[in-house]
Amino acid sequence: MQQIVQLQNSINQYISNKSYGASPVELYEPINYIMSLGGKRLRPCLLLMACDMFGGDVEQALAPALAIEVFHNFTLMHDDIMDKAPLRRGKPTVHEKWNANVAILSGDVMMVESNKLIMQVKDNILRPVLDVFNDTAVGVCEGQQIDMNFETRSDVRIDEYINMIRLKTAVLVGGALKMGALVGGADDAEGTLLYNFGEQLGIAFQLQDDILDVYGDPEKFGKQVGGDIISNKKTYLLIKALELAKGDTLNELNKWLSVEDFDASEKVETVKSIYNQLNIREQAEAEMNQYAEKAMLSFEKINLPDERKVILKEFADALLVREY
């Protein structure tokens, strides 16, 4: 069994040693650029941990782990174009640093690169691993489209929101874990238990993200606290507040959603005070905990000795008490 820090070192080293192609430079430089911006490397770490948990050879899981990270960064590169995002991890996005065409095409070739990497598994698991990979990829695309559709809707329900974050975020967490399990020698049923664990964990993780965006410690949170409020992003918190607010409170909330000229910190403070009034944080945390518990129930069903499961369990626990 390898400790988390060992697995993180392995994947970071593997990522920095990988080269994608040389020419034309406009196609490959953006790949090196976005891959060098860092990030938590959460998904590849989960894949390695899942492989290790089932007693597999972590070396053999490095290429699939990188595949997941390259795929994830491809989706970020395209999402950033669609969201017109100027920054990614504090640096200019690819479409800002180069242009949108470069970001489209580099993203496309990253998708192919991730397919090439995921194929570096043994023949006997090639088809099941690819099936998980493709189903995951379809889910992520569907989630992004649903998220974009939400921007122009004012009637998004909580169940629709949960389904959106399931597709956009959680299926890739589940998929990474299942692929790691398959590489590690797990059968399909064990892989599916771990997939379910990951999907539920991913939903809890995204709900945590929504909470931290409003209630996170500005010194520890990597992004601007209140960014979701400023941009009227339909998070769990806002959707729940719109569901519960009545009378003057609802009017006040709707006013802040429609004003175009405003003082950012005033908007954040006012909307936050409405959330507080309606106990939104507590309800979001309760929902998050519910998914975390479901995740743990799936995890417990996996028939392995506790000592094999302890590292992934600790990692999952730590994910949900993070402050950034």
Added chain:
Amino acid sequence: MQQIVQLQNSINQYISNKSYGASPVELYEPINYIMSLGGKRLRPCLLLMACDMFGGDVEQALAPALAIEVFHNFTLMHDDIMDKAPLRRGKPTVHEKWNANVAILSGDVMMVESNKLIMQVKDNILRPVLDVFNDTAVGVCEGQQIDMNFETRSDVRIDEYINMIRLKTAVLVGGALKMGALVGGADDAEGTLLYNFGEQLGIAFQLQDDILDVYGDPEKFGKQVGGDIISNKKTYLLIKALELAKGDTLNELNKWLSVEDFDASEKVETVKSIYNQLNIREQAEAEMNQYAEKAMLSFEKINLPDERKVILKEFADALLVREY
């Protein structure tokens, strides 16, 4: 052995029966739309012919054939955004009919769909078929980037141009044929001969396209004759003319390349007369014939009885004497 028209009917029926997903509609409607715009279905037909030529079961080649057509249309959907093209096969492009975000994301999911389709081959050829598919996909992306780079360059050489069309167009023709051969039971060496045939045929095909754009019969050619001249597209004809023109002729050509306000038919006629003066058409046809001959040399090396090879050979011959 099946006749071309039978194979075309099979693939057209298979294309029209295929559904890609239902929700969210913004993701899937554009796929049905672009796939319904038609086209020659050249690549999937070649794949079926290659399978049939090696005595394979054409039914088993339908999913991979569709994979190639879906992949091809994904690249068209993204290329049209990059090229700001308003029309595709006479109908509004996806980014015009919906918007660029929809075209980016629908294209992405088409890429995944093409991966799912290509996987519908038997286990024993899954890896080699996917290797061809991924290498082909990387080539197409590289070709598109090189083509975009040419737009801002005035010193493109013929060898660079040939390499660009090889990547952007010809590797997919070669790849389709090799994948069809593998599905049909060919070994890697036979598949590679057919790949080489396809790559060289694809280069000849694109050179033919360049020639037809200027010298095609307006009534038979599907696009505006002279479109490449109007948009200063760096085709074989223009690059060769820039290489050969001297003195006043070169000045005249450069003048037409730089004017922004012009009468389209005057520009087409003048540039065409410069091409005629420099015998550009004859040189382009000679280059095309050279690639067609190379293609046939590769084809002849394939160790199959002539009666098995006749249909693909006739199809290839017909491709290069087409008028549209």
